[in-house]
Amino acid sequence: MVCVEDTGIGIPFAAQDRIFMPFVQADSSTSRNYGGTGIGLSIMVDGKPVRAAVTRYHLKRLGILVKIANNINKAIALCGKNGSLTSGLFQPDIILVEKDSWMIGDDGSFNIWQLDWKQNGHTFKLPKMILLATNISNSEFDKAKAAGFADTVIMKPLRASMVAACLQQVLGVGKKRQQGKDLPNGSTFLQSLLCGKKILVVDDNVVNRRVAAGALKKFGADVKCVDSGKAALEMLQLPHSFDACFMDIQMPEMDGFEATRRIRMMESAANEQQANGGSVEGNAQKTEWHLPILAMTADVIHATYEECLKCGMDGYVSKPFEEENLYQAVAKFFKSKPISDS
Amino acid sequence: MDVGQMQRQWVDYMKSLFMEGLLDGQFLQLKQLQDETNPDFVVEVVSLFFEDSERLLNDLTIALDQTDIDFKKVDSHVHQLKGSSSSIGAQRVKNACIAFRNFCEEQNIDACLRCLQQVKQEYCLVKTKLETLLGLEQQIAAAGGSIPMMELSF
Numbered sequence: 084m085v086c087v088e089d090t091g092i093g094i095p096f097a098a099q100d101r102i103f104m105p106f107v108q109a110d111s112s113t114s115r116n117y118g119g120t121g122i123g124l125s126i127m128v129d130g131k132p133v134r135a136a137v138t139r140y141h142l143k144r145l146g147i148l149v150k151i152a153n154n155i156n157k158a159i160a161l162c163g164k165n166g167s168l169t170s171g172l173f174q175p176d177i178i179l180v181e182k183d184s185w186m187i188g189d190d191g192s193f194n195i196w197q198l199d200w201k202q203n204g205h206t207f208k209l210p211k212m213i214l215l216a217t218n219i220s221n222s223e224f225d226k227a228k229a230a231g232f233a234d235t236v237i238m239k240p241l242r243a244s245m246v247a248a249c250l251q252q253v254l255g256v257g258k259k260r261q262q263g264k265d266l267p268n269g270s271t272f273l274q275s276l277l278c279g280k281k282i283l284v285v286d287d288n289v290v291n292r293r294v295a296a297g298a299l300k301k302f303g304a305d306v307k308c309v310d311s312g313k314a315a316l317e318m319l320q321l322p323h324s325f326d327a328c329f330m331d332i333q334m335p336e337m338d339g340f341e342a343t344r345r346i347r348m349m350e351s352a353a354n355e356q357q358a359n360g361g362s363v364e365g366n367a368q369k370t371e372w373h374l375p376i377l378a379m380t381a382d383v384i385h386a387t388y389e390e391c392l393k394c395g396m397d398g399y400v401s402k403p404f405e406e407e408n409l410y411q412a413v414a415k416f417f418k419s420k421p422i423s424d425s
Numbered sequence: 426m427d428v429g430q431m432q433r434q435w436v437d438y439m440k441s442l443f444m445e446g447l448l449d450g451q452f453l454q455l456k457q458l459q460d461e462t463n464p465d466f467v468v469e470v471v472s473l474f475f476e477d478s479e480r481l482l483n484d485l486t487i488a489l490d491q492t493d494i495d496f497k498k499v500d501s502h503v504h505q506l507k508g509s510s511s512s513i514g515a516q517r518v519k520n521a522c523i524a525f526r527n528f529c530e531e532q533n534i535d536a537c538l539r540c541l542q543q544v545k546q547e548y549c550l551v552k553t554k555l556e557t558l559l560g561l562e563q564q565i566a567a568a569g570g571s572i573p574m575m576e577l578s579f
Contacts, residue, residue, distance in 0.1 A: 301458050
């Protein structure tokens with residue numbers, strides 16, 4: 084596995100203006116990261132390029148990718164004047180605004196823009212606007228709220244837990260989960276990915292099942308456990324409502340590879356049927372059946388990985404789960420929760 | 426003994442378990458999975474581990490007692506035990522299982538029997554220690570105290 088890290092300050096400041104020109108690269112790795120954080124697209128408005136670059140770097144380390152606009156009008160222009168999909172280049176989920184950049188451009192442009200959006204009655208949700216500030220007075224805060232900013236401000240210096248808490252509050256990410264527990268930063272994003280997802284855990288060992296289920300439930304997943312490949316096949320008869328499956332490899336009678344092969348066979352049979360105009364009973368969906376199946380393995384050897392892919396698995400995670408590992412594996416399938424869910 | 430003393434005793438005990446390699450970071454992960462909605466998670470998982478291990482050790486003893494040993498079966502049992510001990514962080518049991526599996530591959534009967542002894546010993550040790558630890562936790566809870574958050578910082 085190769086890991087590439089971008090330190091983030093690769094764009095010359097002079098060129099930052101040009102990032103927002105039409106036909107700019109739509110980077111596929113970017114979209115995967117967006118999908119992974121649960122935050123979606125973000126724009127940050129900051130008139131100071133150095134500060135903006137630093138903030139961007141720190142946010143990136145938290146899994147939040149932002150495009151920088153150096154003033155509000157630019158940001159608005161990006162989003163399109165009236166929320167229609169064609170006029171804007173991006174459909175951001177959040178717009179972060181440096182307090183002093185907003186203060187300078189305080190001509191009500193945001194207000195106008197928001198009104199415009201709402202008046203056109205588009206179903207697209209207005210992006211949430213969040214202030215970034217090192218300090219803020221009560222009156223500034225009131226002004227901000229009047230202008231439509233969220234009622235939490237992200238304070239600088241950025242602290243991961245605070246950013247996460249703020250975003251959770253504003254975006255309603257992870258609200259469905261049982262509350263009250265202080266999770267480390269990465270967990271917040273795993274939570275946004277796994278929350279509400281229906282997951283099948285297949286392992287012949289009762290201790291492993293319990294631990295895997297416990298870990299997944301912690302992130303808000305709805306977990307079902309079975310103890311064999313055979314039982315898994317029964318649960319996964321189409322149509323089913325599972326979002327993913329974690330499958331142990333070494334199991335008696337039917338191992339994980341065989342179980343996966345059979346699941347894929349069931350899926351291709353159903354997909355063929357659908358393609359030919361038939362439909363699986365009770366199924367109204369048009370997309371093809373493909374359940375993300377991840378192998379759970381304690382022996383992460385190259386050879387095993389090849390086999391996993393050969394039989395149709397989508398990847399593997401180490402057993403017992405390591406958060407980082409789990410996050411990487413799961414981020415590939417689960418998109419960010421759309422704001423409309425909150 | 427007051428709550429404070431019990432808590433300190435708990436911390437020292439936990440530390441020693443890590444120092445001696447009996448438990449590893451995975452055990453701490455388990456503790457983190459426990460919360461108000463899942464207040465007995467650790468006790469449950471540990472109990473499952475005890476039951477499961479005893480069954481497996483029993484099966485292993487029988488399997489190695491046969492005149493014609495089925496090493497595949499033996500290996501399969503050891504694999505199970507390795508998995509579950511790994512899931513709860515019983516490090517020394519897990520390591521003993523790893524060694525055991527190597528000898529299964531070689532089909533070395535004597536070495537396997539020695540390994541079985543070793544695994545049994547490690548299991549008994551960690552079982553006793555965990556029972557003591559959980560007992561201490563119960564006492565602390567009964568006295569109205571809370572279990573200190575443990576950080577592996579050594």
